[in-house]
Amino acid sequence: MTHALTQSIWVDGVAKKYGDVSVVDDVSFDVRPGEFVSLLGPSGCGKTTTLRMIAGFVMPSGGRVLVNGADVTYAPPDKRNVGFVFQNYALWPHMTVLENITFGLKLRGRTSTAIRSKADEVLGITGLTGFEGRLPRQLSGGQQQRVALARALALDPALLLMDEPLSNLDRALRITMRRELKQLQSRLNMTTLYVTHDQEEALSMSDRVVIMSGGKIARIAKPREIYEDPRSEFVADFVGNTNFFDGRVVEVADDRAVVQCGASLKFAVTREDSISVGQQVRVLLRPERIRVKNRPEARENELSACIEMIEYFGPTIRYTAKLQSGENLYIETHNTSQDHVIDDQIWIEIEPKHFRLLHRNKA
Amino acid sequence: MRIDFGTWMLRLFTYVAMAFLFFPIAITLLVSINPNEFILPPTGVTMEWFRAAWTSSKFVDAMVVSLVLGIVATLSANALALLAVLALVRYNFPGKAFVNLLIMSPILIPATIFSLALYVFLARIGLGGSITSLVIGHTIHVLPFAVRILAASLQNFDTSLEEAARNVGASGTRTLFSITLPVIKTGLISSLTLCFVLSWNDFPISVFLAPPGWTPLPVELYSYIKYQYDAVGAALASSLIILSAIAIIILDRATGIRRAIRGEAPGVKS
Amino acid sequence: MRAGVVAFLAPSLVLLTIFVLIPLGWVIRISFNENVGGAYMRSAWVLDNYIQFLGSTWYLVNTLWYTVYIAFFATVLSALLAYPVALYIARSTGFQKSILMTLVLSPLLIGLVTLVYGWIVIFRGGGILNSLLIGLGVYDEPAQYMWNIKGVVILLVYIGMPYMTMSLLDSIERINPFLAEAARNVGANRWTTFWKITFPLTMPGLYAGLVIVFTLNFAAFAVPLMVGPDETRMIGLLIYKEALINNNLPFASSISVIMIAASSVTIIGLGYLFNKMILNKLEAKK
Numbered sequence: 001m002t003h004a005l006t007q008s009i010w011v012d013g014v015a016k017k018y019g020d021v022s023v024v025d026d027v028s029f030d031v032r033p034g035e036f037v038s039l040l041g042p043s044g045c046g047k048t049t050t051l052r053m054i055a056g057f058v059m060p061s062g063g064r065v066l067v068n069g070a071d072v073t074y075a076p077p078d079k080r081n082v083g084f085v086f087q088n089y090a091l092w093p094h095m096t097v098l099e100n101i102t103f104g105l106k107l108r109g110r111t112s113t114a115i116r117s118k119a120d121e122v123l124g125i126t127g128l129t130g131f132e133g134r135l136p137r138q139l140s141g142g143q144q145q146r147v148a149l150a151r152a153l154a155l156d157p158a159l160l161l162m163d164e165p166l167s168n169l170d171r172a173l174r175i176t177m178r179r180e181l182k183q184l185q186s187r188l189n190m191t192t193l194y195v196t197h198d199q200e201e202a203l204s205m206s207d208r209v210v211i212m213s214g215g216k217i218a219r220i221a222k223p224r225e226i227y228e229d230p231r232s233e234f235v236a237d238f239v240g241n242t243n244f245f246d247g248r249v250v251e252v253a254d255d256r257a258v259v260q261c262g263a264s265l266k267f268a269v270t271r272e273d274s275i276s277v278g279q280q281v282r283v284l285l286r287p288e289r290i291r292v293k294n295r296p297e298a299r300e301n302e303l304s305a306c307i308e309m310i311e312y313f314g315p316t317i318r319y320t321a322k323l324q325s326g327e328n329l330y331i332e333t334h335n336t337s338q339d340h341v342i343d344d345q346i347w348i349e350i351e352p353k354h355f356r357l358l359h360r361n362k363a
Numbered sequence: 364m365r366i367d368f369g370t371w372m373l374r375l376f377t378y379v380a381m382a383f384l385f386f387p388i389a390i391t392l393l394v395s396i397n398p399n400e401f402i403l404p405p406t407g408v409t410m411e412w413f414r415a416a417w418t419s420s421k422f423v424d425a426m427v428v429s430l431v432l433g434i435v436a437t438l439s440a441n442a443l444a445l446l447a448v449l450a451l452v453r454y455n456f457p458g459k460a461f462v463n464l465l466i467m468s469p470i471l472i473p474a475t476i477f478s479l480a481l482y483v484f485l486a487r488i489g490l491g492g493s494i495t496s497l498v499i500g501h502t503i504h505v506l507p508f509a510v511r512i513l514a515a516s517l518q519n520f521d522t523s524l525e526e527a528a529r530n531v532g533a534s535g536t537r538t539l540f541s542i543t544l545p546v547i548k549t550g551l552i553s554s555l556t557l558c559f560v561l562s563w564n565d566f567p568i569s570v571f572l573a574p575p576g577w578t579p580l581p582v583e584l585y586s587y588i589k590y591q592y593d594a595v596g597a598a599l600a601s602s603l604i605i606l607s608a609i610a611i612i613i614l615d616r617a618t619g620i621r622r623a624i625r626g627e628a629p630g631v632k633s
Numbered sequence: 634m635r636a637g638v639v640a641f642l643a644p645s646l647v648l649l650t651i652f653v654l655i656p657l658g659w660v661i662r663i664s665f666n667e668n669v670g671g672a673y674m675r676s677a678w679v680l681d682n683y684i685q686f687l688g689s690t691w692y693l694v695n696t697l698w699y700t701v702y703i704a705f706f707a708t709v710l711s712a713l714l715a716y717p718v719a720l721y722i723a724r725s726t727g728f729q730k731s732i733l734m735t736l737v738l739s740p741l742l743i744g745l746v747t748l749v750y751g752w753i754v755i756f757r758g759g760g761i762l763n764s765l766l767i768g769l770g771v772y773d774e775p776a777q778y779m780w781n782i783k784g785v786v787i788l789l790v791y792i793g794m795p796y797m798t799m800s801l802l803d804s805i806e807r808i809n810p811f812l813a814e815a816a817r818n819v820g821a822n823r824w825t826t827f828w829k830i831t832f833p834l835t836m837p838g839l840y841a842g843l844v845i846v847f848t849l850n851f852a853a854f855a856v857p858l859m860v861g862p863d864e865t866r867m868i869g870l871l872i873y874k875e876a877l878i879n880n881n882l883p884f885a886s887s888i889s890v891i892m893i894a895a896s897s898v899t900i901i902g903l904g905y906l907f908n909k910m911i912l913n914k915l916e917a918k919k
Contacts, residue, residue, distance in 0.1 A: 151527075390751050390755055473869070476660070
């Protein structure tokens, strides 16, 4: 393969308003050559609109879109050379697989030999060899998804934009396709911007994730950083489950701080630089960071709790437990042989390094 | 299973009503091939009446007029409708409700008034008594039907198909001809067929607007049966029925006859 | 984009403005002209044509009221005929449904003149219906249906049938089937379920059908022209005769204006009655 693509996207302060309603507001980010970046957010957060502005289907109300250094902000969609994979695939129902894939090549006036060899190449890449003569309605959902991808790849686009391409597939197929898509992207070193509302997809496939909320960017970071260090309540809540406790810093030592969350609940946490005594903070704790045990071992951050609800997921189990101090706590454990039942009295332990603190306004 | 009396009565009633609807059509077809004209049941089959109808220069001329008129009116109405529907289905703009009403007005206004208005106005501007007046009348008469069918098709049309074409480098016009029109092909076929058959069979507008020497077939048939009572009229009527039947089959295959007739008012996709 | 909208709509709008709106305005304008006779008229602003119609008991009672009566009668008959048919079609499925649909709608696609021809064959003095009726011993001598108001009513019912059925069918099919099942579940039998659930919910469709068919019947001129007696006093036919036979365009125009007004008043009245009697109760029950 000779896809030595070295181009990238730069979205610079882009905005979109419909009347008085701001759908995308001052969004800036970039995608580096060969990078896989996801736009992640709840529905209505502006991620799809942002993607469609890069493809030229929606004209921005402000800001700039640069592809490979060229300003394409107001270029028509047919003059951009960006591949686009639609959520519903948008395969032309009156054309065969081959016709769908080669339509763009024919528009570019390529010779029939060149068209045929390019078509064979992308059919091979996407595992569609032998399906050339089928119509889209004669294909399964997964195959349609591959045709949509092949159609975009056939034009050697500077970059690939994907709008929730896996959301119409059932769960098992979605996971298979996710892996294939990622492997293909790595192999072709294809610069990709991928819109999804599925956090698993975003975390597992991306080099970096752009989280959007209410038309604005909430966070740009690597998947691991986003999950481990969300830095905002929205991100913490949207990506994974989190326990929240409001509290006040009551003690700061060399490497420890103590946060008082309610009358009889205290956590010792790893000290962060900006912490000072008296500060109002919100404490975040991922449910899988909590260790469950049957008896106390006289350790730091050791609490007793009572199991109120059990959700059995198979590989993992989630407990909703009530602390002695009255707060509810989500706990996720691997499915080991150790079984608990409702009303079981348990002990939990949390290492100080697992807490994350958010500063909180007094209001 | 218990015999349900209510359903049974309903079925009987429906079949009787269907017989009522089909009775005049069946009788016409029967008379047109009956050697004894109106004396039923037929004792044999003859093509004599059809031959007489199809060799009468008056009828053949009328048929040519109806054919040309139907084709011209259908094509112009569909071209106008397609453009209008592309704007109406995809964009919201002030005054849209009024534009909708205006486009639908030819079928909202009773044919009597619509025809009279065109008749007096075309006479006033000096177009009365010309073939142009018939073409205009028929084009406007079928326009709302074309708009409704095409609007229904375009409302179900997934615009991402067009975006995908633009994305691989097709221009707006190229996208219309390579993607949009082929995808709404069945709606287009339905619309062309319905418009043609409505123009072909129209009586009220033609009788007001037909200039001397340009008599469409239904008007010719009307003048014939006003004075003549014979099976040649039946053969001519049967020819019209057969053409309509072909149209009905095409409509049924394309979008279904019910959707073709009802269509949809061009709103905006939610 | 805005420029595109204008460019796309302009051809249709220009055509419709010139050949629908302006002509309608022109009809209103010349309804105030003076008729000179011999297809000529004089530009004026007089009420003569309106007075000629509205000042005449003959026109008011024997044409206007008579047309309302005939149109309404035929409309109600179409509804009575169409309702059970619509109900049955709504319940049927697959091939049966599509064949019934096609049969019901085909009169719309087969020309009026063609259909009228079939009825002429049936209705004439020596026609097929009479042979049948005499054969069955219903009549001793041929009854006259043709060139007679009975023929007009039968044809109006016939032509109104597809519109009425379609309108009713739309409203029947729009009813959530679970509503009837819920009624059965709480103990209503089929009969009660129909009258208390299905029938009230089809009122909007019935009303729409009545309005469409009444409007068509009220303005009809082709049917009375072709099957009515020579002196048929229906208002649509009067317009046709005044315009094309007597060449009295001002009078034809004023009758058109009166016809639109009368038809609107009747429909508004019908709407009021419907609202008061049925639709209001539906609202209240919600």
